[in-house]
Structure formats: structure tokens, C-alpha cells
Amino acid sequence: MNEQTCACPDCNCKVGNTPVVRDGKAYCCEACATHHAGGKPCVHAGCGCTKAAQQH
Ligand SMILES: [Zn+2]
Numbered sequence: 001m002n003e004q005t006c007a008c009p010d011c012n013c014k015v016g017n018t019p020v021v022r023d024g025k026a027y028c029c030e031a032c033a034t035h036h037a038g039g040k041p042c043v044h045a046g047c048g049c050t051k052a053a054q055q056h
């Protein structure tokens, strides 16, 4: 089982075969790895983490 999910708190995306690793955590995309700096959206359309990040 290497179906790991993104370490972004509100993201349920699978990181897949090419995770973006930052600080020892695997993220599904660069946007999540940078905690959505500048409002950058998750690459996965409709992912709840983008909206959640913008509310902070
Ligand atoms: Zn996501």
C-alpha cells in the first residue's frame, strides 16, 4: 500500500507516484507543498483544500 494521501490538512488527494516532498511530508502538488502561498489552487479541480486555505 503506497496510496498515500496529501499531507495538506484539508486535502484528500492521493499523492500518486510523484509526490512533492517537503519537510518529510508528501503532498499531491506544489501548491499544497507551499501551503497554497499566494492562493495557488490545488492541481486537482474541486479539491476542498484550496477553498479551506483561502479562508485563513
Ligand atoms: Zn488536493
Ligand SMILES: [Zn+2]
Residues within 6 Å of the ligand: 008, 009, 010, 011, 031, 032, 036, 042, 049, 050
Ligand atoms: Zn492543499
